[in-house]
Amino acid sequence: MRRFFALLWFCAVLGASLHVGVSVYRGLPLQTDILSLLPSEERDVVVQEAKDRVTQELMQRIVLLVSHEDPQRARLGAALLQDQLTSKKFLQPVSDVPSMERIRALGSAYFPYRTGLLSEDDREQLASGRADSIVTRALSQVYGVSGAVDGRLLARDPFLLFPAFLAALPLPVSKLKLIDGWLTVEEGGKTHVLMTGVLSGASMSLAFQQSFVAEVDQAVASMDDVSVLRLGAIFFAHASASSALRETASLTIISLACTVLLLLLVFRSLRPLILSLLAIGVGMVSALSLCLLWFGEIHVAAQLFGASLIGVAVDYALIYFGQAFGLVANGPSRLRRVFPGLFLGMLTTVIGYGTLALSPFPGLHQVALFSCVGLIAAFLTVVLWFPFLETYRHLSLLSVFVGLGTAIWKFWSLRAFGHARLLAYALILIVAVSGMSRLSVDDDIRHQQSLDAGLMAQQVSIMAIAGLSQSNQFFLVRGRTADEVLRLEERLAERMKAEINAGHLRNFVSIARFAPSIERQDENRTLVRTHLHERLHSYREQIGLESIIDEEARDYLTLDRILSAGALALVPKLILFERDDAAAHIVTLEGVSNVAPLRAIADDIPGISFVDPTADYSSLFSIYRQRALVLILVSACLMYPVLAWRYGFLGGMKVMLPPSVALGLTPACLALLGIPFTFFAAMALVLVLSMGVDYAVFCAEDNGRKDPFILFSVALAMGTALLSFGLLASSVIFAVKSFGLTMAIGLPLAYLLAPAAGNVRVVNRRKEGGV
Amino acid sequence: MAGATCTDAQTASLREGEILRGRFVQERYLTGFSKPVVSEGSFALVPGFGMIWQTEKPFAVMTAITANGLVQSVDGAETTRLTSARLPFLPRLYAMLSGALAGDLSALDSEFSVTKTQDGRASRLRLVPKRVDVASAAAIQSMDIHIVHFVESVDILKPGGDRDRLVFKNQVLRKGEPTSAELKALGAHR
Numbered sequence: 023m024r025r026f027f028a029l030l031w032f033c034a035v036l037g038a039s040l041h042v043g044v045s046v047y048r049g050l051p052l053q054t055d056i057l058s059l060l061p062s063e064e065r066d067v068v069v070q071e072a073k074d075r076v077t078q079e080l081m082q083r084i085v086l087l088v089s090h091e092d093p094q095r096a097r098l099g100a101a102l103l104q105d106q107l108t109s110k111k112f113l114q115p116v117s118d119v120p121s122m123e124r125i126r127a128l129g130s131a132y133f134p135y136r137t138g139l140l141s142e143d144d145r146e147q148l149a150s151g152r153a154d155s156i157v158t159r160a161l162s163q164v165y166g167v168s169g170a171v172d173g174r175l176l177a178r179d180p181f182l183l184f185p186a187f188l189a190a191l192p193l194p195v196s197k198l199k200l201i202d203g204w205l206t207v208e209e210g211g212k213t214h215v216l217m218t219g220v221l222s223g224a225s226m227s228l229a230f231q232q233s234f235v236a237e238v239d240q241a242v243a244s245m246d247d248v249s250v251l252r253l254g255a256i257f258f259a260h261a262s263a264s265s266a267l268r269e270t271a272s273l274t275i276i277s278l279a280c281t282v283l284l285l286l287l288v289f290r291s292l293r294p295l296i297l298s299l300l301a302i303g304v305g306m307v308s309a310l311s312l313c314l315l316w317f318g319e320i321h322v323a324a325q326l327f328g329a330s331l332i333g334v335a336v337d338y339a340l341i342y343f344g345q346a347f348g349l350v351a352n353g354p355s356r357l358r359r360v361f362p363g364l365f366l367g368m369l370t371t372v373i374g375y376g377t378l379a380l381s382p383f384p385g386l387h388q389v390a391l392f393s394c395v396g397l398i399a400a401f402l403t404v405v406l407w408f409p410f411l412e413t414y415r416h417l418s419l420l421s422v423f424v425g426l427g428t429a430i431w432k433f434w435s436l437r438a439f440g441h442a443r444l445l446a447y448a449l450i451l452i453v454a455v456s457g458m459s460r461l462s463v464d465d466d467i468r469h470q471q472s473l474d475a476g477l478m479a480q481q482v483s484i485m486a487i488a489g490l491s492q493s494n495q496f497f498l499v500r501g502r503t504a505d506e507v508l509r510l511e512e513r514l515a516e517r518m519k520a521e522i523n524a525g526h527l528r529n530f531v532s533i534a535r536f537a538p539s540i541e542r543q544d545e546n547r548t549l550v551r552t553h554l555h556e557r558l559h560s561y562r563e564q565i566g567l568e569s570i571i572d573e574e575a576r577d578y579l580t581l582d583r584i585l586s587a588g589a590l591a592l593v594p595k596l597i598l599f600e601r602d603d604a605a606a607h608i609v610t611l612e613g614v615s616n617v618a619p620l621r622a623i624a625d626d627i628p629g630i631s632f633v634d635p636t637a638d639y640s641s642l643f644s645i646y647r648q649r650a651l652v653l654i655l656v657s658a659c660l661m662y663p664v665l666a667w668r669y670g671f672l673g674g675m676k677v678m679l680p681p682s683v684a685l686g687l688t689p690a691c692l693a694l695l696g697i698p699f700t701f702f703a704a705m706a707l708v709l710v711l712s713m714g715v716d717y718a719v720f721c722a723e724d725n726g727r728k729d730p731f732i733l734f735s736v737a738l739a740m741g742t743a744l745l746s747f748g749l750l751a752s753s754v755i756f757a758v759k760s761f762g763l764t765m766a767i768g769l770p771l772a773y774l775l776a777p778a779a780g781n782v783r784v785v786n787r788r789k790e791g792g793v
Numbered sequence: 794m795a796g797a798t799c800t801d802a803q804t805a806s807l808r809e810g811e812i813l814r815g816r817f818v819q820e821r822y823l824t825g826f827s828k829p830v831v832s833e834g835s836f837a838l839v840p841g842f843g844m845i846w847q848t849e850k851p852f853a854v855m856t857a858i859t860a861n862g863l864v865q866s867v868d869g870a871e872t873t874r875l876t877s878a879r880l881p882f883l884p885r886l887y888a889m890l891s892g893a894l895a896g897d898l899s900a901l902d903s904e905f906s907v908t909k910t911q912d913g914r915a916s917r918l919r920l921v922p923k924r925v926d927v928a929s930a931a932a933i934q935s936m937d938i939h940i941v942h943f944v945e946s947v948d949i950l951k952p953g954g955d956r957d958r959l960v961f962k963n964q965v966l967r968k969g970e971p972t973s974a975e976l977k978a979l980g981a982h983r
Contacts, residue, residue, distance in 0.1 A: 159872040162854035162865045164821070165832040166873075167846040167890075173823030173955045189875060566826045 024354075028406040035304050035399075038311035045311075051319035072498045072598050072608055073635050079595055080494055081225045084113075084254035086217040086238070087484045090247065093213035097204050099248040100215040106241045112234050113219040127587035129188060135579035136179055137550055138543030141190035142515065144183055145546065153553035156181055157561055164565050177571045180561065181554055192531040207487060214487050225256040228263055235260045251480040261474035262755075269753060277745045281336070284741060289343060289417060297411055298339035301403040305335045308399035309392045321388050334371060334393075334713065334746075335400030337739035338364050341720060342404050343412075344735025347419040353409030361405060362784070363723035366668060367716040368401040370661045374712020377657040378705075386705075419734060427730025427737075434777040435728065450687060457690025464698035465643040495617060497609035497624060498598070498631045499532075504605040508539035510629050511609060517623045526620065528613030533596050537581040643701045650704035654685065654711055661715055669722060673782040677722050680775035681714025688768040695763075702757045706747075706764035713743060714772030718779035725784055733777060740773040812971060813838040813894060815943075815964035817846070822956045829958075836961075838894050839971045843887070843979045857978040858887050864978075889920070893938045893947055894961075905936075915941045 045051070086103055090096040107113040132139065140148070147155050160181045163171050175182070205216040223230035234256060242250045285295045313320050341364060345356040372394045379390035433439045497514060501507040511534035518530055538546070558570070585594060598606040614620065617634060624632035658678060666674030685707055689699050717736050724732045748769065750762025814837045821830040834849040843859030854872070857864045862876040892898045898907055898918070908919040920936040937948040943964040949957040971979070 155872070158867050159865075161852050162856075162867050162872045164830055165819075165848050165852040166854040166856040166865050167819060167848070167858070167959075171821070171823070171955075172951070172953055173825045174953050176823065177825040565830060566828050568825055568827050 024406070024409070028410060031402050031406045035308065035403075038308045041311045041314070042307050045314055051314070068500065068598065068606055069498055069631060069633055072496070072606070073633060073638075075595070075598060076494060076496055076608060076610070076633075077635060081255040082221045084219050084221060084252070084256060085484060085488075086219075087214050087251040087253075087487060088217060089212045089214045089249045089251070091212055093201075093206070093208075095248060096213040096215045097202055097206070099245050099250070100204055100217040102245065103238075103241050103250070104217050104219070107219065107234075107237060110237060111222055112237055114222045124588050128584060128590065131584045131587045132188070132579070133178075133184065135543070135583075136184040136187070137547050138579060139187045139538065140183060140546040140549065141186045142519065143190065144186055145549065148549040148553045151553070153557060156183070156554065157557055159186075160561070161565070176565075176567055177569065180558060180567060180570060183550070190535075192529060192535050205488070209487055216488050221254075221256060225254070226259060231256055231260040231263060251484050252477065253481050253484045257477050258474060261477055265474070265754065269755075273749050273752075277749055280745045281742050284738070284745070285340075288419075288738060289346075291417075293412060293414075294339065294343045297343075297408060298336050300407075300411075301339045301400040302335050304403045305396035305400035309396035312395045313388055313392050316391060317388055320392075334743060335397060336742050337716065338368070338401050338404040339408070340738045340742065341367075341732075341735045342408055343414075343417075344731050344738065346412075346414045346417040347731040347734065348729060353412055353414075357405060357409050360723075362668070363720045364401060364405065366664060366719045366723070368397060369664055370715040370719065371712045372397055373660045373664075374657050374708060374715070377653050377660070377708060380653055380656065419731065423734050423737075424730045427733035428728070430733055430774075430777050431728040431730065431780060434780060450683065453694065454687055454690045457687075457693040461689060461693040462698045463644070463647065464700055465647060466640045493527075493611045493614045494636060495611055495614050495620070495632070495634045497530075497532075497611070497620075498606060498633055499609060500604065500606045500629050500631075502604060504600045505539050505541075507605045507607050507629075508534040508537070509541055510627065511535075511607065512539060512542055513627055514609065514623065514630055517627075521619050521623070524619070526614070526616040527611055530609055530611050531592070531596065532609040533581060533593065533607050536590060536593055537579055537584060540578050543578050647699070647701040647704050650701060650708065654704075654708055657708060657711055658682070661712075665715075665719070668784060669782045670785040673722070673785065676782045677718045677779045678715065680718045680778045681711055681772050684714050684768055684771035684775055685711055687771050688764055691767045691771075692763065697760070697763060700757065700760045702761040703764040706761045707768065709747070710765065710768030710772060713740075713769060714776070717772055717776035721776045722779045722782040723784070724780055726780070728780065736773060736776065740769050743769055809840055811840065811966055811968050813943075813964060813966050816962050818960045818962075819848075820958040820960075822958070824954050836894075837971070837975055838891055839975060839979065840891075840895065842971060842976070844891055844894075845975055845978050855978060858890065859979055860887055866978075889933075889936060890947075893918075893936070894944050915939065915945075 086100070088096050088099040088103065090099065104113070144156060147153065163182055164176070171182075175184070179185075205218075207214050207216075221230075221234070223234070225231070238250075238252070242248075282295060285298065286292070289295070310320065341360050342356060345359055375390055375393040375397065377390075378386045378393070433442065499507050499510045499514065501510055511532040515530075515532065515534065518527070521527055522529065534542070561567075562570070581593070581597075584590065596608045596610065598608055611620070617632070617637075621632045624630045662674055662678060665677045668674070669677055688707060688710060689703065692699060692703065717740065720732055720736050720739075744766060748762060748766035750758050751766045753759045753762060814835065816833065817836050818831065818833040821832075823830060832848045832850060832852065834847045836847070837845045839845075843857060846856040846858070848854045848856070852867075854865055854867050857866075860877065862874065864871060864875075865873040898905075898920070904923055905920045906923055908921075910917045910919075916939075918938040918940065920933075920938070922933065932951060934950040934952055936950070939945045939947075943966075944961055946961065947957075947959045949959075951957070
């Protein structure tokens, strides 16, 4: 029967290997988009859609600042960069900066509707009865020295309201001047030319990142003494991916090398090592195959995280081979001895990993399936194949390890160590209380990642030189019709003016500022008629204007009519949707320095929401950190019935106690080290629980024999897990470091406390030797 | 030569630390107007800072033009502010006016073709945009500058048929610092 199951499993593994082999041959469908890992949980789907739109928009943009003492060389450098990146299809052939022709076309498109168009300032002047100041401005332009006055314009727009409207349009502004079609600023004896662009490929695609950044590097290197600063999500993503790949490669090599060395030192034979690698390999291949079948693709993060299986799957092989140190003489007997522990350990770990599927992170669903399948496959490999593949009679263990194992057993069981145990309990209590009183949490998403310092410095320089201040916060404006949305935007604009004056933000861009609502256009016409027409006669006499030409359109300006000019590349992107029954627009913000009054505006005006993705992600992390703790409770509740069935009601509790204490002590220890508790630390605690329960189960399965070899096997398991997870504590990425540190503290604690479960007795033995 | 005090026989050109002051009359010929819009006042050109045009009659308005833009104010209150970032013709307007008055048009070489004719002590310069986009950006068709010692007059022909004629007199070139009022006016747009 055993041979039949072993053969069956061999066929299954062969099938999975063929499947994976064919998939690799065809090109593994790898998902690398980091965004797909982030929680997409947003109760309001329109807000989520708007966030995705704005995030996508920001992520696809790049800014290069080309500087040189000679203005011509700076402009030539920018032109070369743009030509090279556009001709090789890295950038879309569009520009934020409209050409003169397009600006003129925009003016022509607006012109017929001019009496319905007023700048905010002019509107306010007229509405507050200060029409004289508009007349004074017109006179100052007619008599003053400037090139803006035009006889034909004066005949059609005598008070020059139209140029004022055009000048107030929220076109991209900064400290830069438009010279020869290039945004330029002169500072520090140098001419800085700003080149902006929209990427033609996905900024989160690793392949696109690499080829794009290589192209920029090459182009910059070919321009001798021109300096180029970079700004854009793709540069940060490329730097992060490169450092993560370097870090992953070095950590994997160190982890693997140390694990191999440890096994060779302990077993002084290659076979346990090879068979352990076989169990891991089968686990990985089976997991990969099932993930590809289930999801149709695999995320690199799931693969990387799943690779940490090395640390857990090897446990089964180690516990199995650990029996070779004892007096059990052959494979089948060794399996009988460890099977219940392995089975329960596997079951509880699968429950632990399985609860990851309940987490809100889509990427973790893949991790959950990958890990559970991998663990089950590794377990099956150990129990079905190992007894046939190893022929050890007996292995000797260094006496120091035997002595150490025996001492730990004695500490937790002998009456003589009663006082020492009391002291340990007191120490645990002190650490727990003092640690918990210092516990701090950090949910700020900006602290969880590590941004490249060099690129950060370049970003600061570009923003300072060019006066850019892009903000990822925005308003979402919703209504039943597009015109209602425009009216809401106009109410918003009135409130925003005060905030701009108060210095809470620098500017904002809304559709209504380009194409006012019908109601607003009517109001504007009325204001002009009421307050300026009566002054027209004397004004005309004063300047000598003979006749007025009235040729304006009688209908209303709509956005479509001005978009055809092609000067407003960014404006259509502010329309989230416009349907028959509903419409939603985005209002983008620049230079936000205080969000509280902006939130207050949104609270005051129904239909307007203030969206702050960074703050939202941070508050999501806070919610998910709390949920992760609930996940631990759920995980423990799911594990307990299995343990209670095996060890009885009280026995089950005693097995749960050591890992639970380790779980409570770990955040306290982190706090004593001055490290804040994060969502990622909470996720690590899920694993500390499942591995800690494993350790306690192996000790409980000893059933009072006080076998030092069991404790040594568990120590080996803990050591290899530390080599896979604990090493992450050295990561430069705070989220990963937080995860690794939690494991590095939690696992040894779980190990040291696990023998306390050795006093538990098995009450249900039906499963023992069940293969 | 109307009122110039400098005795140098050559065309005057401004150096750092010098300020050119004088009076001007602007005649603006606009389509649809029965007679030209005439205004007069004083000007100051401060190298490195900008230009100030103080129109006094018939309507008092001060125009401060720098490379960064243009600000007009009436009785100390700002009426118009245009930045070079928004209106690309402003840096050209500044370069043209200050270049013409300062006797240095080298900054315009790349975009305008300059023809010079000499008539005794007087010379005439004609500036024509080399490309359509430059004409469109600078909002001029041509610019004629009459120089004896200082610039005597400037005629600007605009694309729609409008034209401006600026006549200068009482020009004085002196070393010195700009007044605090001038600095304030120019500083407002630096």
